[in-house]
Structures are given as C-alpha cells and as structure tokens.
Amino acid sequence: MKNRKNVLMIRQFGIIAVIAIIGFAIGILSFTGCKNGTTFVRNSGGSGGDSGGDKEPKDTRELVISDQQVWEQAGGSTYEEHTGDLTIIGPSYATGSVVNGILSFTLGAPVLEDLAVSLRSSLWNVTKILTYSDDHPDYTITVPVGVKGAVFENLITNDEDWVEIRKRRTGGGDEDIAYGALMYVYVSGDVTVTGRGGTGLPTTDGPPEHAPTYTTVLSDFSLSLKAGWNPVKMIQTYVNTGDNSYNVVETVSLGDHPDLIWALWFNRNY
Secondary structure (H helix, E strand, O other): OHHHHHHHHHHHHHHHHHHHHHHHHHHHHOEEEEEOOEEEEEEOOOOOOOOOOOOOOOOEEEEEEEEEEEEEEEEOOEEEEOOOOEEEEEOOOEEEEEEOOEEEEEEOOOOOEEHHHHHHHHHHHHHHHHHOOOOOOOOEEEOOOOOEEEEEOOEEEOOOOOOEEEEEEOOOOOOOOOEEEEEEEEEOOOEEEEEEOEEOOOEEOOOOOOOOEEEEEEOOEEEEEOOEEEEEEEEEEEEEEEOOEEEEEEEEEEOOOOOOEEEEEOOOOO
16 A cells, blocks of 8 residues: 555656646747847747647747947047937837937837848948948849848937937948948748849049049848848948049848947938
C-alpha cells in the first residue's frame, strides 16, 4: 500500500513538472528584444480566455524606441540638444512624445500599400532632402508580385516651427563627410527587395567656373526584409574625382548607423 502511494506521488510530481515546462515554453513564444533603446516586440498570443478551435495565432509586431536625445540645428552643421516638450501627432500608427528633449515612441502596424511604390517614393524623397535638389536619378524597385508594406520616414509633431523629427545626419561642407538618413520598412512576411540605381547629371551650387560639380550615383542594393519593422539606412559619401568635381555615392542597406541622430526638421514640404 505504501509503495502504491509513493508511485502515485511520483506520478503527480512528474505531471506538475511537465506542466511547468510547457508553461515556460509558451512564455518564450512571446518575447521582447532590446538594443540601444530600440525594442522589437512580437506578440503571438490570441484573445484572452478563448482557446477553442484551430485559430491561427495573431502575429503583430511593434517597434518601440525609447530614451533618445533629440537635436536641433543651431546653424550650418552644428547641432545642439533640444530641451523642450513635443507631442507626436503622426503618422497615424505612431504614438509618443518628447519630454525635456528625450524622445520615446511606438510604431504599430500600418496600413499596407504597394511596397515597390512606397519604397521608391520614400527613397526619392530622402535623397531630395539630403541633396537639397530634385536633380538626381531614381531607383527601380523590384519586389515579388503582390507584396505589400509601408515605409516610415519621420514623426510629425504638434510644433509649427519644428514640424518633423527624422533620424538623419547632415554634413557641413567637408567633402568626406557622410550624409545619411534612417527609415523603417514594414512587411507582413519575409521578402527580398532589390533596387537598381543609376547616375545623375552633374550639377553645381554656383557659377561653374568657381563652384564644385556634384554627380549623384545611386548604388544597386538588395534587402532581405523580415516580417515586421526593418531599419534601412541611406548613406551618402563624397568621392573626389578631380578638377573640383565630386561623386555623391549613395548606398542603401539594412541596419542603423551610429552617426545618425534624431533631429528636428522644420519643413515637411521641402
């Protein structure tokens, strides 16, 4: 009789241990990763309390960015820390604020559009902002048929003077300084996107006999995007080609860049 009781106790203990292991494994399915103030959240849970049926788990992804210093342009290539408060009012899937110059915000799931069109438009716009010019070539974007997504370029604030916040870097005239900007591209599933660049026409910032000549060169790229938000950086570097001429070489790749800062931008229409 005593042996049977011991066997039952061992079996009960084993069942409890198995349940605990299963609970731990389920907890792992919902995870949060954090690096440098940027957090990617994946939630694989369904609605609470309803576990019946063969329902597909809801898969939502958010991008959470916190504790980022905001900078404002003080003249030329000089930036100083912003110390004020701002409210984020756009885009519609973004929530957040700036408190004492520190930015924290969350990007939820956006409305999905034709990814090729959205990415091409955003790349054109960011290149225009970095070069202060419409005289640059365009990318040809290729994605699998029917793939939809969205591109986040900037936050919109409630301030009439500082309309936008972009993660960017603006050089100050030294030819070896890189210009750059960061976007986030959202896709609902893993996909590879390619872009074919090109070379623009030479332009000058003044009389040709004195001002340097700049030629924008867009490099080809390939992006292996994962479901959810993906950081995509655009970097421009100046290459001296002689005779007071420079190539502005632009590259697009996955990931952030340590020299990019969250900076206030005063005119959303430029």
